[in-house]
Amino acid sequence: MAELVEALGTAPRQEVRAHLEQVLASPHFRHSRRCSALLRYVVEYNLDNQGKPIKERTLGQAVFERDLGYDTNQDAVVRNAAAEVRKRLAQYYQEAEPAANGLRIELPLGAYIPEFRTAVQPVTPKVAPLAARSAPWLMLALAIAALAALAGWLAGARSSARRPATELDQFWAPVLAANSPVQICVGQSRRSYYPEPLPEGPPDPGATVPVSRLVPLRDRFLWYGDAMAMAHISGYLAVHDKRYRVRGSQVTPYAELQDNPVVLIGAFNNDWTIRLTQDLRFSLVNGGPTVRGVRDRERGKDLTWRVTRSPQGWIADEDYALVMRFADPRTGHTVISAGGITTYGTLAAGDFLTRPEQFREALRAAPRDWARKNIQVVLEIKVVEGTPSPPHVLAVHFW
Numbered sequence: 001m002a003e004l005v006e007a008l009g010t011a012p013r014q015e016v017r018a019h020l021e022q023v024l025a026s027p028h029f030r031h032s033r034r035c036s037a038l039l040r041y042v043v044e045y046n047l048d049n050q051g052k053p054i055k056e057r058t059l060g061q062a063v064f065e066r067d068l069g070y071d072t073n074q075d076a077v078v079r080n081a082a083a084e085v086r087k088r089l090a091q092y093y094q095e096a097e098p099a100a101n102g103l104r105i106e107l108p109l110g111a112y113i114p115e116f117r118t119a120v121q122p123v124t125p126k127v128a129p130l131a132a133r134s135a136p137w138l139m140l141a142l143a144i145a146a147l148a149a150l151a152g153w154l155a156g157a158r159s160s161a162r163r164p165a166t167e168l169d170q171f172w173a174p175v176l177a178a179n180s181p182v183q184i185c186v187g188q189s190r191r192s193y194y195p196e197p198l199p200e201g202p203p204d205p206g207a208t209v210p211v212s213r214l215v216p217l218r219d220r221f222l223w224y225g226d227a228m229a230m231a232h233i234s235g236y237l238a239v240h241d242k243r244y245r246v247r248g249s250q251v252t253p254y255a256e257l258q259d260n261p262v263v264l265i266g267a268f269n270n271d272w273t274i275r276l277t278q279d280l281r282f283s284l285v286n287g288g289p290t291v292r293g294v295r296d297r298e299r300g301k302d303l304t305w306r307v308t309r310s311p312q313g314w315i316a317d318e319d320y321a322l323v324m325r326f327a328d329p330r331t332g333h334t335v336i337s338a339g340g341i342t343t344y345g346t347l348a349a350g351d352f353l354t355r356p357e358q359f360r361e362a363l364r365a366a367p368r369d370w371a372r373k374n375i376q377v378v379l380e381i382k383v384v385e386g387t388p389s390p391p392h393v394l395a396v397h398f399w
Contacts, residue, residue: 013047016116019103026096028088035088037063038081042114043105054112073386076224082107083227087246090238109231166356167363170371171325174334175242175261182237182244183259185252186230187223187266187273187339187346225343225388226266229350233263233338236354249273258331266346267322267339268292276335281397282322282376284339292341294320294378296395305378305394307341314342319381321345321391323353326374340381344388348381352391361393373398 020043023029029036041063045054059078060066066075086107093104102118175182199207230246237244244263247256249270257272264273267284277283285295285303292314293303305320321340328335338349352358362377363370375398379391 015103016043016047016105020105023089023092023105026092028092028095032084032088034064034081035085038078039085039089039105039107039114042107042112046113046116051113056112059112076227078112079224080222080227082112083224083231086231087234090235094238094241109228167371168354168356168359169240171353171359171375172236172240172336173371174325174327175263175336176237176240178261178334180260182242182261182263183252183256184230184234184244184246184263184265185249185257185270185272186246187226187269188248188250189222189269223266223269223343223346225340225345225347225350226269228347229265229338232350232354233265258333261334262328262331262336264335264337264339265350267341270339273337273339276328276330277322277324277337280324280326280376281399282324282378282395284322284341294322294341305380315383316342317383319345319348319383319388320394321349321352321379321381322376323349323379324374324376326376340379344383344386345379345381348379348388348391352377352379358390362396365396367398370398 020040024036024040029039038059041059042054045052056072056078057066057068057070060070060072060075061068064077064081066077072078086109089105089107104117106115106117108115169176234244234246249264249266249272252272257276262272264270264276267273268286274284281297283295283297284292286292287303287306290309291303291306292309293306295301296304307314307316307319310316319340319342321338323336323338325334325336327333336353338346338353340346340349362375367373375396377393378395380394381391382389
């Protein structure tokens, strides 16, 4: 198997730039000016500045024409675009023919400095020819040893293909084994904006705006946590050579959910998550205009874990999320869901479903045949200055 190594020191910069142009000319990027602009800028910046860090606010100003002092907590344009770039790069390298020089451009999570890598094929050691005077029995022994080694390698390869490498791979196995592509259904914003200029002068508290004049933001705005979860999950599928497609929850017809295994991302901004999971033991529930939480049906109608809306919105020091996998009798396919009460919970849920060391915590008391069962996991996430901590498992249910 090829080994990935840093390529910037060995590949001339003109080769990196030529490869960048190939990537940007692909269908994955040429139809997205935003992703193309961000990828071009960070690649050129890294080539010219030898990996010097670059701030999110600087990218917002240089690429997306934001004011230098804009609030990155309120405007996640750079984070959202970076998540989309990672997804498109994964799709490109999954579908495109390998570059002749093996170059790859990667944008690591949590950073805006790309890495340039190349696949280096292992060197095959040279074998000196046997001397003409070698005994015939030695030739026969070597042939038998070679055949035995080949048989052992084939048996090991088949065994590895049959047996998932980690518990997380066992969790994803029904989706990875499906013949049809995975349908990733991501939550969409329900926000709208008024595109016309507001009247000059002091604001009028009694003024109204016709609903028909509002423009929905569902195709222009994606929550940061949902974007990151989508990037993690699509990256996991790409690594496992599983085809997928991404659709917004508000434009996904029921027929598409019936034809494919489904991954639902988001909760209260994704109607399909609520509809397909509301009858399960654990469910995410709106408890009113200021309360959302996780309900455990075995404990009654009260919300076992909850978050209260603050004046700044659905922002709290802790969040809760549900991750699950179940065979849905209505769609006839496996459904995997990752959704939090707030965007931070969804981000942590996506991380949980793609990191074996985190997922393993949910299996401490699992039955031996858990991989053939449906599963729900309730997660608790601490949030510090807008950054979610690794999730903690609160409850697990198998059936």
